[in-house]
Amino acid sequence: MSAEITVTHRHGEYVAVEAGGVRLMSYVYKPDPVAFESRKPYVHPLRTLGGRNVSGYRPSDHRWHKGLQMTSSHLSGQNFWGGHTYVPGDWYQELPDRIGSMRHDEFVHFAVGRDRLGFTEQLTWVANGGDEWARERRDVAVHSADPDHGAWTLDWGIELTNIRDTPLEFGSPTTAGRELAGYTGLHWRGPRDFGGGRVLGPGDIEGEEMMGAQAPWLAFVGEHDDVDAHSTLVFAHAPENDKAIHESHWFVRSQDTPMVAFSWAFFEEFALPPGESFTYRYRIVVADGAWDRDRVTRYLDGHGWS
Numbered sequence: 001m002s003a004e005i006t007v008t009h010r011h012g013e014y015v016a017v018e019a020g021g022v023r024l025m026s027y028v029y030k031p032d033p034v035a036f037e038s039r040k041p042y043v044h045p046l047r048t049l050g051g052r053n054v055s056g057y058r059p060s061d062h063r064w065h066k067g068l069q070m071t072s073s074h075l076s077g078q079n080f081w082g083g084h085t086y087v088p089g090d091w092y093q094e095l096p097d098r099i100g101s102m103r104h105d106e107f108v109h110f111a112v113g114r115d116r117l118g119f120t121e122q123l124t125w126v127a128n129g130g131d132e133w134a135r136e137r138r139d140v141a142v143h144s145a146d147p148d149h150g151a152w153t154l155d156w157g158i159e160l161t162n163i164r165d166t167p168l169e170f171g172s173p174t175t176a177g178r179e180l181a182g183y184t185g186l187h188w189r190g191p192r193d194f195g196g197g198r199v200l201g202p203g204d205i206e207g208e209e210m211m212g213a214q215a216p217w218l219a220f221v222g223e224h225d226d227v228d229a230h231s232t233l234v235f236a237h238a239p240e241n242d243k244a245i246h247e248s249h250w251f252v253r254s255q256d257t258p259m260v261a262f263s264w265a266f267f268e269e270f271a272l273p274p275g276e277s278f279t280y281r282y283r284i285v286v287a288d289g290a291w292d293r294d295r296v297t298r299y300l301d302g303h304g305w306s
Helices: 239-243 293-302
Strands: 006-010 014-019 022-028 042-046 068-071 085-087 091-093 101-112 117-126 132-146 151-162 168-171 185-189 198-200 217-223 230-237 249-253 259-263 270-272 277-288
Touching (some): 022 132, 217 293, 230 239, 277 293
Antiparallel strands (some): 006 014, 022 042, 042 068, 068 185, 085 091, 117 132, 132 151, 168 270, 185 259, 198 217, 230 277, 249 259
């Protein structure tokens, strides 16, 4: 049985969820002060039911990495990721005039139950200079906080509509020429102590083999400093993502910069015509302990998509 949750909404700033006295997450939508880091909502901290922190915030190597965020690293010449922009032949450059933002407009639905939070947010993707490029409907749900499983679940859906009169072209540093740097889309940055964590996928795929691979889920197992404990994050695609506008691949690093992204444009660019929309839906399971493949599979099979 799922545990009861408590939701705190500080209007104009954040939405926080607690269970068993632990703040599991904060969804921060107050605009960041630094435009170069690409102002947009993010989730930080992320914690397990046992209170272990499993997200990183503004690490010294990439100040624009903030927990869990929707991003788009290369979008029609703009950078909705933040920080340095990859330029073919010139490596990464500091180009502040290319940094876009995602503006929170309103919550159009907000429902709190005994064991579930669900909200729908409307956002606008704004290019550097102020032109509005896209409207986003974002659906977020927190549920299944179950002490017996030692885990809780965050679902994240996106519907993005092009409001320009020209196509939106989605890419990544890899589509621009840098190998194995296909990061874009929903992105998680782990805490520093998760460096060297174990990466698992279905079957016998693991570690570096998951970079650029296609699979319905990916698990990241990290070990904490200070305490003798592991935590596991499971990243999973909803079944309908198989029919999305463009196929997805995993972007993952586990050494100095622990991170995972559901990359929607790893190897190839794709275009969204004017007036058209695309959708993706994702799941992140946050768990205490070092889960193996069998445990990941059992959990995902036992928690269907609604």
